[in-house]
Amino acid sequence: MNLFKIAYKSLRANPLTTLLNIILIAFGVGIITILLLASDQIGQKLDNNSKDIDLVVGAKGSPLQLILSSIFYIDFPTGNIPLKDAEALERNPLVKAAVPLALGDNYNGYRIVGTDSGFVRLYALKLVAGRFWKSDFEVNIGDDVARSQHLKVGDRFFGAHGLTGNGDIHRNHAYIVCGILSPQGNVTDNLVLTNVASVWRMHETKEEHVDGKPEPYENGEREITSLLIQYRSPMSVILFPRMVNQSTSMQAASPALESAHLFSLIGIGVDTLQWFAVLIMAISAVSVFISLYNSLKERKYDLAIMRTMGASKIKLFLIIIFEGVLLTVIGAVIGLVVGHLTLELIGRYQDSTQAKLSGNVFLVRETYLIGVGFGIGLLASIIPAIQAYQSNISKILAKN
Template identity: 55%
Template sequence: MNILTLGYKNLKVKKLSTFLSVLLVTFGIAIISSLLVLSNQLSNNLEKNAENIDAVVGAKGSPMQLILSSIYYVDFPTGNIPYDEALRVARNPMVKMAVPLALGDNFKGYRIVGTDQSFVKLYNLRAEEGKFWEKDFEVTIGAEIANKHKLEVGQIIHGAHGLSSDDDIHDDHEYKIVGILEAKDRVVDHLVLTNISSVWRMHGIGEEHHKHHEDDEHEHLHENLEGKDITSLLIQYKSPLSVVTFPKLINESTFMQVASPAMESARLFSLVGIGMDALTWFAYLIILISAISVFVNLYNSLKERKFDLAVMRTLGASRFKIFFLVIFEGTFITIIGALLGVVLGHGFVELIGGYQEEGQNVFTGYVFYKEEFYLLGLGLLLGILASVIPALQAYHTDISKVLSDK
């Protein structure tokens, strides 16, 4: 019988103790694994979706709320700003590009975003099927929406009032799908894009002026702007100097505010990080307890198996074979626990992802990171450290004394 089979059978004798040790390791590794996955996905999501956006201009309120609603589409906007005032901001010499956003409706939980073709340029979008919106009530939808709801170019959809609920559906106007975006693995995969005029008309604003030149959307929007609002502007600066001067100018001289995605994302991550750090230390405490549990399990088992080990020695088993037998038992417990912990951690992340609202798919348990291999290494190290003292004790056992005492 080889050392692996023998070690496994020894652990089966103490089923309850072995199960408890595996369970403790599993829970500790699961917490660390889930926090690692959540942290990586949150960080990547914040960085990826804010790429090429230097600032967001919107109504006064919480800067973080403005960032979350205008870049990540996971919160309610701080309010609206007059479109004519937004155009003045867009013409500021410090601004390289200004992308208008008009929010307020959703399609099955996915945000309907009124914007213009500068949005396409900002996110470097391409249509996988069909084309980009041109006329009022034409929409180009994200790849995730099309896949999940089996939508095709030419189909008709209806928006609902609000940013998540589909209770108040706009039956008086319908959207026609004219294009499906190429998948980008970004927030645009979960958006329905149309022109700003469609959002206004959907809410009865400017309905009497809806006839316009389709080849010049801005020209139309510049007319009859009284009472017409948008949600925010996504800003690209012309020079690094604007980072300091532009926010101060807007914040002090207008009723609007400028929020920095970099600053607010860092602040959000630091706030979340406090809770993650606390949970991580708690996980390490569980792992420490699990190491003690493995040690006690092996130590007690060794006392009960002294005679069996002595017999093995007399039958030809070397000291090193006995030593590695005990080491194997300890590492087997912790490696199994580590593997189960990683699986459980990803299952927990997927469970969290399942509770997200439609269009806010930030977390998924189906993505693995190379750092998780360190968790398996931690399990291996944990098993070795917990079993080395019992293994040394087995190595130095005086077989003649043990047999004579028996």
């Protein structure tokens, strides 16, 4: 006697009820799957992108906005800071290294970042083709930029003013791709990197000639967007941010603190949705219990006949258990698949190129959801199974 086959045929006998229970389980597991994948990827992006960056210095404003714009490139900068003030900070004995950033343009939504060789060292960037930039308007592009925009070494393109959109294209200078970065698994995959002078020259409003070379100025003084700081010693953690915030016109923001704050804000919504998913799965457990309980009433005669044909009490018990477990495990597997597909669709239609989510990621924790489905099926079917085990054959047959 194949118990699984009997359980499967029993579920097929009530297709609408079976389908409803599977949908409930799949919906709850799907939501939890999306939350697990999204929170894990967001956490990894926060860690990978802010790795080895101790502090970000920029214009006064929101510290979180400064971190989002200068490390994750998903917000507008708080403003610009004078180059001479930034250079003074670079010379501070508390600073080990300082990497300048000059933002303001994009190419089809990918941000163009003016920086220096310190950025290459900070993220340990490597090339799959070409070389690193040397001259103005030479760029290195991230792996995602190269693939999505179909760019190769030697290609030219025009940047557009602003961090999104192509409304104001700078046609006075074309950027030249001189190198393509290897995949890094962080924000650099979505960036276009060049030197700071290229950004200045693209936005110059007047020129002043020094030693025969044009020097671009913005409002009479050269500016950058922010500085990425690495500390020289643990003492810098205490002294340097306070010095910047109290003694200069700039602000200092800690990536670790602001990322934790951001994740805590995200966590509120994640927790709410998780409880919603748990509620759905609890409802599905009740639904499975009710359907098995009602099914047992209708099948008492069939089960009694099975007993007369040699089926033991334990086999009847296991048939009911298998029905509940089979129902919920199928729902859990479908939920996992739907969760991954849904997140992949969400990622493909995201506007931001810097915070894309993917459904092509599998976590060990997801296997626990199959166990949860198994547990729900076992819990929901235990009472109907006990009743099947304790059924009185003679009374049931006498009534029929």
